[in-house]
Amino acid sequence: MAETVLRADAVRKSFGDQEVLKGIDLEVTQGEVICLIGASGSGKSTLLRCLNLLEQVDDGDIWLDDQEITDPRIDVDKVRRSVGIVFQAYNLFPHLSVLDNIVLGPVKALGHKRADAHDQAVELLDRIGLADKAKAYPDALSGGQQQRVALVRAMAMQPKVLLLDEITSALDPMLVGDVLDVIRALRSEGMTIVMATHEMSFAREIADRVVFLCEGQIEEIGTPEQIFTAPRSPRTAEFLTRYLG
Amino acid sequence: MSPSERQLERQRFRRRRSLIRGAVAAVSTVLILGGLAVIVTQSPGWPRVHRTFFDWNDAKDAFPSIASAFVLNIRLFLVIEVLVLIVGIIVAIVRVVPSPALAPIKLLAIVYADVFRGTPTLLVVLLVGFGVPALELQGTPTSLFWLGVIALTLSYGAYVAEVIRAGILSIHPTQWASGRALGLTYGQTMRHIVLPQAIRRVAPPLLNDFVSLQKDTALLSTIGLVEALRQAQVISGHYFIFTPYVVAALFFIAATIPLARLTDFLTVRSLRRENGI
Ligand SMILES: Nc1ncnc2c1ncn2[C@@H]1O[C@H](COP(=O)(O)OP(=O)(O)OP(=O)(O)O)[C@@H](O)[C@H]1O
Ligand SMILES: [Mg+2]
Numbered sequence: 001m002a003e004t005v006l007r008a009d010a011v012r013k014s015f016g017d018q019e020v021l022k023g024i025d026l027e028v029t030q031g032e033v034i035c036l037i038g039a040s041g042s043g044k045s046t047l048l049r050c051l052n053l054l055e056q057v058d059d060g061d062i063w064l065d066d067q068e069i070t071d072p073r074i075d076v077d078k079v080r081r082s083v084g085i086v087f088q089a090y091n092l093f094p095h096l097s098v099l100d101n102i103v104l105g106p107v108k109a110l111g112h113k114r115a116d117a118h119d120q121a122v123e124l125l126d127r128i129g130l131a132d133k134a135k136a137y138p139d140a141l142s143g144g145q146q147q148r149v150a151l152v153r154a155m156a157m158q159p160k161v162l163l164l165d166e167i168t169s170a171l172d173p174m175l176v177g178d179v180l181d182v183i184r185a186l187r188s189e190g191m192t193i194v195m196a197t198h199e200m201s202f203a204r205e206i207a208d209r210v211v212f213l214c215e216g217q218i219e220e221i222g223t224p225e226q227i228f229t230a231p232r233s234p235r236t237a238e239f240l241t242r243y244l245g
Numbered sequence: 246m247s248p249s250e251r252q253l254e255r256q257r258f259r260r261r262r263s264l265i266r267g268a269v270a271a272v273s274t275v276l277i278l279g280g281l282a283v284i285v286t287q288s289p290g291w292p293r294v295h296r297t298f299f300d301w302n303d304a305k306d307a308f309p310s311i312a313s314a315f316v317l318n319i320r321l322f323l324v325i326e327v328l329v330l331i332v333g334i335i336v337a338i339v340r341v342v343p344s345p346a347l348a349p350i351k352l353l354a355i356v357y358a359d360v361f362r363g364t365p366t367l368l369v370v371l372l373v374g375f376g377v378p379a380l381e382l383q384g385t386p387t388s389l390f391w392l393g394v395i396a397l398t399l400s401y402g403a404y405v406a407e408v409i410r411a412g413i414l415s416i417h418p419t420q421w422a423s424g425r426a427l428g429l430t431y432g433q434t435m436r437h438i439v440l441p442q443a444i445r446r447v448a449p450p451l452l453n454d455f456v457s458l459q460k461d462t463a464l465l466s467t468i469g470l471v472e473a474l475r476q477a478q479v480i481s482g483h484y485f486i487f488t489p490y491v492v493a494a495l496f497f498i499a500a501t502i503p504l505a506r507l508t509d510f511l512t513v514r515s516l517r518r519e520n521g522i
Contacts (some may be wrong), residue, residue, distance in 0.1 A: 049422075052426055054422050054425065054426065076426065077425075077428050077430050079428070080426055080427070080428045081424060081427075081428030083426075084426065085422075085426045087419050087422065087423065089419070090417045090419035090423070091419065091423050092423075092437050093420065093423070093424075093442070094442065095441050095442050095515075103427075104427065104437060104438075105427035105428060105429065108429055108433050108437060109427055109428035109429050109433070110428070111428075116446060137518050152424075153425075153427075154426075157427060157428065202324060
């Protein structure tokens with residue numbers, strides 16, 4: 001039995017009087033890929049942001065390994081160093097070159113030597129085939145290239161878990177494939193990933209488990225096989241028929 | 246590979262067109278400026294205006310003393326520009342930081358910005374220049390130079406703080422989140438990610454304020470600093486001519502040109518770098 005890396009326990013979150021997460025329980029085990037699916041506004045992004053402590057939960061707790069990270073006494077910066085997150089867009093810092101984007105976190109937050117961080121960045125870029133873009137600035141890259149750089153920038157921090165929030169949904173369909181390739185590669189290296197996505201076929205291919213989120217609650221969790229072919233909940237079935245046509 | 250016949254034809258056309266456009270621009274400029282010159286120089290009062298404002302010999306005589314007085318203006322605005330930037334950044338950051346511990350300082354920053362943006366700069370200069378020494382407090386500066394520096398820093402710091410604050414608030418929230426998500430602290434995210442982008446974005450209005458500041462060093466003549474305008478006034482009062490004012494004006498204009506070119510250069514450079522052109 002692989003160990004649990006990240007665990008959410010009855011997590012609640014409201015914005016004003018709108019309750020967005022209504023008690024989420026989720027366990028993420030080492031090396032697992034979890035896909036969050038659900039309608040727009042169902043709370044996928046909010047859940048990911050809570051897991052990374054970018055949002056403060058209103059109730060419930062979140063555990064990273066054996067540490068309760070919702071404890072207010074915790075060093076949130078330290079937690080975030082081991083939980084990477086990539087957003088839909090605007091991930092990269094436009095005033096820094098691709099290389100400096102990747103080097104910044106390891107140098108400033110982890111205190112690594114610049115030379116080491118530099119070598120690591122070059123190697124990471126090489127792996128995604130963007131070594132020749134090291135000196136370029138983000139706006140000179142295509143959307144797909146930007147998202148791939150954002151992925152390796154998160155990886156440069158050597159996180160325990162990687163959270164991905166619909167990282168392909170702002171992309172031209174032609175560019176989605178390259179980004180998904182990088183996620184496949186990360187998976188095969190044993191990275192633990194929680195990703196919100198609207199790419200159902202990709203979720204089906206890559207997920208170990210699929211989580212269907214509906215109005216701030218987990219309606220159903222299962223293997224992709226089960227969720228996509230034999231959903232237990234009628235709401236899951238309805239969502240999928242609407243989605244898959 | 247050599248360009249196609251069609252492409253060569255397009256290039257020939259573009260060259261011809263830009264020649265024609267250049268010629269039109271040159272002719273119209275000469276006509277309009279020449280026309281203006283004729284109107285002004287044919288006016289009945291022109292000979293007198295010419296003698297009092299634009300006399301070449303008067304200008305030559307006034308030049309050395311105004312030039313050496315203008316060194317004071319330069320020293321003033323170089324020092325003040327640095328201080329204004331520091332004050333502006335600090336006040337802007339205090340106003341945007343969400344820390345409750347800073348509440349009293351925040352309030353102070355708001356009051357500061359409101360008061361000093363609302364008060365005429367001349368008034369601030371007079372209050373600081375004459376008021377502070379009158380307090381006879383220990384440790385308060387008595388040198389006119391530093392009193393002047395303090396007055397203009399207070400006044401312009403308030404403007405610049407607002408400009409920088411607007412820049413900080415204009416940075417996309419995901420930039421904050423991305424910085425924090427990398428484990429950078431609030432301060433590191435501000436310093437390495439948000440502030441550099443904010444300053445770049447507001448560089449043109451910021452340099453605009455600096456241009457205005459350079460001119461306003463002339464206000465310090467009111468507290469007795471003999472800078473270029475004051476020097477021009479002295480000569481003008483002595484000989485009943487106004488040409489020294491024109492000479493002083495030329496110095497102020499000359500001093501703003503490097504700033505304008507610097508803005509252009511910085512804008513083009515960051516555009517080029519960030520867009521890979
Ligand atoms: N900062 C915020 N302030 C107020 N309301 C918010 C905030 N962030 C999210 N919400 C609300 O919370 C609800 C859930 O938003 P969330 O972004 O988590 O949905 P989502 O499942 O990621 O949707 P999508 O698929 O469109 O990205 C939405 O109704 C949204 O309006
Ligand atoms: Mg979302």
